[in-house]
Amino acid sequence: MGTSLELHRPATELTATLVDLESVSGNEAELTDAVEQALRGCPQLSVRRLGNVLVARTELGLSRRVLLAGHLDTVPVAGNLPSRIADGRLHGCGSSDMKAGVALQLRAAHLVGTGALRPATELTWIFYDCEEVEAARNGLNRLAAEQPEQLRADLAILLEPTECAVEGGCQGTMRAEIELTGRRAHSARSWLGVNAIHLAAPVLQRLADYQPREVPVDGLVYREGLNAVGIAGGVAGNVVPDRCTVTVNYRFAPDRDESDAEEHLRSVFDGYRLSVLDSAPSARPGMDQPLVREAVAALGGGRVSAKLGWTDVARFAALGIPALNFGPGDPNLAHRVDESVELAAIERGEQALLAFLAG
């Protein structure tokens, strides 16, 4: 018999229960069971389960739909379970990233699903698995590929940690490798070789000289970045090396898609052999849409900034759905052994979210 979630209890208590239900990526079944059981206890919600992904929906006949998304998994536990409360904070693995956000999703589901809160729009909840691991396993990614209609909405809110700030869209990210090729030789007769590490000098100089763009998109300013994140070369202490690789990471504003980003990298490193290793698309914030502006007013008191990191909001953007990031956790504490979340932020986030949903 699994743990049952008491959705009528305060969001802070619910967060603690969620944290104590260990759900490292790949091991979400028990938590998914508990969330499913709790959602099925909400008479006004229709609930579907696909593996460890849950979708709950209202069908009230309203014209617009808001979607609340959050992942159930965490990075590996590092001696930081069970949760404990100290100094006004709940400490434990996943507390900030993002069980506090999941608690807000569930509180809204309970209040709407039991009729206690009349929402201004239709609502969809998505709870998914494997966000903390490779994209191919990501539950939202799989749902978007297999049943994209489940993601349809006029606005998606991803409850990843932002300290209750509203952050619009997200930047894209691309990693590429530049390979320098020389000719190996004994370092005592180095003129017989071509040193591949020396050939990297102009590549690093281009990176050092690079002026990243600051791009306004829908009124938000995205600040790009292009950085070497790795360099490797060398055979032995007495050998002129024949190979050196520079790995770069380009964070690009939502006015560029992945194809634009690759084209830009190829122009920056014109004349060099460049291979794209992986990438994830950017997401426009959609600030031109009334529902987005309403969300910013209610959730952020009118304040919104550009999301500079990459998040799953890009999955919605790929379907043309504007998306915001808003959650009570602290992104700087995510993935840390000393991860925690401020209890007052959970309460503040819940109030703002419920006020927005009620319209």
Added chain:
Amino acid sequence: MGTSLELHRPATELTATLVDLESVSGNEAELTDAVEQALRGCPQLSVRRLGNVLVARTELGLSRRVLLAGHLDTVPVAGNLPSRIADGRLHGCGSSDMKAGVALQLRAAHLVGTGALRPATELTWIFYDCEEVEAARNGLNRLAAEQPEQLRADLAILLEPTECAVEGGCQGTMRAEIELTGRRAHSARSWLGVNAIHLAAPVLQRLADYQPREVPVDGLVYREGLNAVGIAGGVAGNVVPDRCTVTVNYRFAPDRDESDAEEHLRSVFDGYRLSVLDSAPSARPGMDQPLVREAVAALGGGRVSAKLGWTDVARFAALGIPALNFGPGDPNLAHRVDESVELAAIERGEQALLAFLAG
């Protein structure tokens, strides 16, 4: 009962016997026993043993002394034992580096030690262990530290492989590490960090622009080299790295000692944090000395070039003894699985060496 060496047999056969007596560094005892027994069979030689180092000497009342040095150990066996003959070559671990040279030492010891050859000078033979491993274990190094009088001579010939060319002195070698320090940050907010890999650009440019010297020393031209032999940096695919290290190797002509070499490196990389990792001194060829010129005439037909790699001749130079490299092996095959030595080169080398020793 160990293998006994038949010193009256041709040098090619003796080389094969030596190759088949496996003597990877640290495991030279059996071969040292065999060499000691053979030397003790030469009535006109006095023989001393220190660990796995053997010193044999003549005391004939002649005015000058020539020293013949060679190491008994090999790099690890790589399926290339026992030896075999094919295409006019003897194949096997240590055949070029340097059991063919040891065979020439032993042939000379046999002929002089039994009175068959009257030498023009006094002779010393040194056979030593652990040349292929760290300097602290090197048998010649230990002998030079503990009993430097055993190394005294007017000329030392190291029988390392040169394809029977005469190579004078040797270049020194120094490895140093240049450390670049930045500030770590998430690559999505890279302006909060300082990228240590980007900071390496001017270091690599200095290496790429570096013009190595070509230095005449005692009439031989030494061609220097300064190369990156390693570079490493990077924390993760989404992190601006805070550390990058560039490892360089400087090969320096015998007009510079290790202290000069370090000073030069510090001036090339002025403004950077540089640590010397290790170094070995250069050796002057001593071409101004009559005995050296006689050796060049007899062994090389008057031709001599600068030794560009580093060898144990530097141990003699440190004691003020001029030293040449001369041996039948092929240095390009040393340390290779397909190591071999040309049989005709062993015969040619033996003839030249005996002609020189006879004066």
